[in-house]
Amino acid sequence: MSMQDTASSGVALWRLVADGIERGIADGRFAAGDKLPGEMEIAETYRVNRHTVRRALAALAERGLVRAERGSGTYVEAQKLAYPLRSRTRFSEIVGAGGREPRGQLIEASDDIATRELARELGLKAGAPLVRIEAIRLADRTPICVSTTWLSAELFPGAGAVFAATRSMTKLLEHYGVRDYRRGATRITAGIVDATDAARLDLALGRPILVVDATDHDLEGRPLMTKHSRFAAERVEFLVENG
Amino acid sequence: MSMQDTASSGVALWRLVADGIERGIADGRFAAGDKLPGEMEIAETYRVNRHTVRRALAALAERGLVRAERGSGTYVEAQKLAYPLRSRTRFSEIVGAGGREPRGQLIEASDDIATRELARELGLKAGAPLVRIEAIRLADRTPICVSTTWLSAELFPGAGAVFAATRSMTKLLEHYGVRDYRRGATRITAGIVDATDAARLDLALGRPILVVDATDHDLEGRPLMTKHSRFAAERVEFLVENG
DNA sequence: TGAAGTTGTCTATTATCATAGACAACTTCG
């Protein structure tokens, strides 16, 4: 198989190889710390040139998923991010606990108007002015999730700019004097990634995603913000703790 | 966006455009007979060169999904294949009823050994010799499903060669003197396509598939063959008729 | 120490991807 001698599918060969290896890591065939097969062996199993394998491994290494050691082999770096769903959920703490570096980045901030549903979640009237923040969160260099967050524009004026500077929801709330907050009910569903999120999460089109809807409250129970998050299903594992 | 000025994702631009249009057809934004937007307009919405759009449309036209009319426009040809699940289910009849030409093709035939589960379905002992047939079914030039079929090697010796010649399970059974057969219980689940099936079905990696497991019996209730089929979810719609 | 196996780097070639511009051929509609 190659881009030259068969009808092209529009998907580069190295991407097929990279996806195959990533799937192997995701489903446990290659565990964290494991040594991958040699480049030659991978090339033979996929019936592909060794350079094509190297392109695939380079893409995975660039995301921190594998690490090559000259003369020795290529090793699996990452594992599924264990993501406990607790009342006090902080992305940075969860990622940091796994020894990885949390990062956040603003994609877009804009003004919005509360739908009836958003208003109910936030304890506002329908039509109330909102700030809508579209952000992506990464562990090391691997995108984990994209979130759409809505806050009251009256309570948090200029929230978009503050998030762009701090890159953290926790610090954003601190900026407005909120010292602590808790997560309310969380709804989890699954779906297929759309083209926009696929590009943001560096996911192949149509891969499964975990969809999480949740609203955070301050310690008095007043709603602060409501979120709609889409997680790359193959990179994260939710842990629900009973009790 | 282009292959040149951004980090490449390993998926060709024309494929993204083609997938977008096909999704539009699948979810009803473009109905059968509808005129698509002009090539220029599509190019603008995807921010892509017109030639790239033409490449995408050519791929869809080659599969019979759209039809271009010079000077007029490009029109949607296909619609989801309505696939009724009845006791007497024949792929060729279902496809023919929709005015499309059914095709079947052998991918691979090999000997196999009955697992406990396969043996139970076929009324054999575990370890009994089987013939395993891997086949793909198309409506016109669009792949609809890939099936793995197991038959008893003792009852149907050389079944692989017969299927390769006849390209039809019904004719294969006729060759061995089976004049009619009925479908037993059918189990339907969903999943994500793997790389092998994705290539066979001309599906993007990770797209949803409908997984059907079923066993066919002769009129006396003796099991003939058991199947494991994977349908491209976006091209087919199962109809379950009550009664 | 030395052989075998591994990743890293280099050159080279061919096909595909994407863009750009121009014009022909055709349909639709006023």
Added chain:
DNA sequence: CGAAGTTGTCTATGATAATAGACAACTTCA
């Protein structure tokens, strides 16, 4: 008819994708 809009075809250019072969640099292990 004639203008506007559509698909079809041509040439051209630069960047990627994939293959092939060779050799260096390094690690592991007997």
